[in-house]
Amino acid sequence: MLTKLAHVTLYVRDCEEALQFYTEKLGFEKRMDSRMDNGSRWLTIGLPNQEVEIVLHDPTHWHREEVADQMLALVGKNPMWVWQTEDFAGTYEAFRQKGVPFLTEPHDVMYGTEAVFTDLYGNQYLLLQTASV
Incomplete structure (x- = not known):
């Protein structure tokens, strides 16, 4: 049985520029920021006092090229x-x-x-x- 919504994913072209927009302009806080050896990054943000985290996901290093291209086409x-x-x-x-x-x-x-x-x-x-x- 489902117990809660923990994360939602937002496809982005650049994690750093997305992080800057959401934290500096909208008031989100950075929750998790882990970089992997292959260049991928697990980056989440959230609103203070709210459990749900938004994953700022640049698919470039996470997925095969054709899958990453499909995801990047969904940005915005x-x-x-x-x-x-x-x-x-x-x-x-x-x-x-x-x-x-x-x-x-x-x-x-x-x-x-x-x-x-x-x-x-x-x-x-x-x-x-x-x-x-």
Whole structure:
């Protein structure tokens, strides 16, 4: 029986630039960073006080060339993830000041306030503050 979601994988072209974006612009923390002799790297990040870790995965050294090429073709094409905040205005402004690109302006919806932003590869994320019940 499944007990929890532990990791999700995000394909990246460059682990270091991805690490810099997610830690410096979005406030994630580095959790694990192990380098293997073959050049591969196990790099995970997470939000403070949250167990789930995101694997920043550059498949170049992990997989055969044709498999790595298929994975690299998926960079920037992840399904949208929803990131929740308790301070929409403050988080939105902090992200904007750090150069996080937003595709939509903040707007109110029946379940809260939201805006769509992207990472350095074009993956889309929804910033959401849920409405008070």
